């Protein structure tokens with residue numbers, strides 16, 4: 001019997017939706033690939049003690065705490081995994097780097113580009129591993145799309161477009177939480193846009209300038225039941241984020257882009273599409289059919305005019321061979337297992353990707369969109385980064 005690889009202990013900050021998804025990722029990764037270490041989540045933190053305890057029990061984690069600083073300070077923890085609201089990310093990442101921990105941070109990396117740049121500087125000067133949780137790029141079909149673009153399947157990229165529609169904010173009775181709070185990084189541009197911008201940069205290269213618009217359709221939200229002000233009647237809080245935003249993009253390559261993000265789209269649960277039109281072909285990904293890609297090439301037989309449906313489940317496709325027999329497909333959760341396997345496969349020598357540099361690059365485009373929407377003009381990304 002071969003010995004079990006040594007344990008690598010992880011601390012997860014935040015037990016909510018992403019705390020659960022990341023816990024799942026650490027469990028499943030060793031089933032996907034032979035890893036040099038066995039990741040074990042040793043502790044999880046959250047502000048609400050009983051809820052953190054319940055989450056630890058449900059996710060099979062031995063310890064919980066309400067103090068993320070205590071988690072970061074523990075000698076037995078090698079990786080700090082940040083799953084809290086964006087407004088808290090940069091501070092926790094800087095503290096983890098200072099303590100010499102590897103850092104995986106959920107998207108977006110920070111609230112603003114300067115904060116993201118400071119987090120990047122912190123992990124760089126500490127010499128620790130760092131990554132941002134842009135998990136969608138680790139779905140087989142999305143990874144295949146990127147590989148096909150890089151291999152020239154569509155020729156020169158000319159047009160890139162994406163939409164991400166959800167109905168998360170359509171009900172005016174949805175109570176206020178951090179997602180409605182700009183200071184916590186709850187904007188739709190940061191939440192949905194950061195994923196799309198990551199994919200845009202990854203597939204089509206640098207974004208040079210943006211022209212954006214944003215709107216908030218429901219100006220205030222009721223306070224959650226049980227809060228003091230709600231108990232006094234009529235408690236509501238002003239929403240400081242966008243319900244929907246869209247933008248035109250110009251890439252450094254000369255390609256044009258368009259992107260729309262909205263949490264105001266009735267009966268659209270988490271529907272996103274990404275399309276690339278190149279000089280010789282088109283590729284389309286639709287998250288509602290996440291194991292497929294549509295592809296058409298100018299070289300195809302005109303008698304078969306149209307696009308073929310690629311089943312991104314063949315063992316030759318990225319990630320697919322580690323999962324189920326062809327035809328069974330994978331879901332959202334697979335991206336978190338793939339993420340952990342990618343990060344730990346080359347531990348401790350191989351750098352992690354996408355790192356905080358990509359997180360900061362995405363943040364710069366988010367900030368440019370915010371500035372453009374506020375000022376009603378095209379904004380170059382270099383205005384945000386100060387790059388010459």
Ligand SMILES: NC(=O)c1ccc[n+]([C@@H]2O[C@H](COP(=O)([O-])OP(=O)(O)OC[C@H]3O[C@@H](n4cnc5c(N)ncnc54)[C@H](O)[C@@H]3O)[C@@H](O)[C@H]2O)c1
Nearest residue numbers: 014015016017018019046047083084085086106107108178
């Ligand atoms: N990659 C993805 O698919 C994906 C999906 C959802 C969310 N996210 C990102 O993950 C992060 C966490 O999102 P989530 O949906 O898990 O959040 P959540 O509300 O479900 O959980 C938030 C966690 O952070 C803790 N927390 C610490 N400080 C907080 C504060 N000031 N306000 C509220 N909670 C606080 C809470 O106790 C809780 O444990 C965000 O950055 C979000 O953008 C990523």
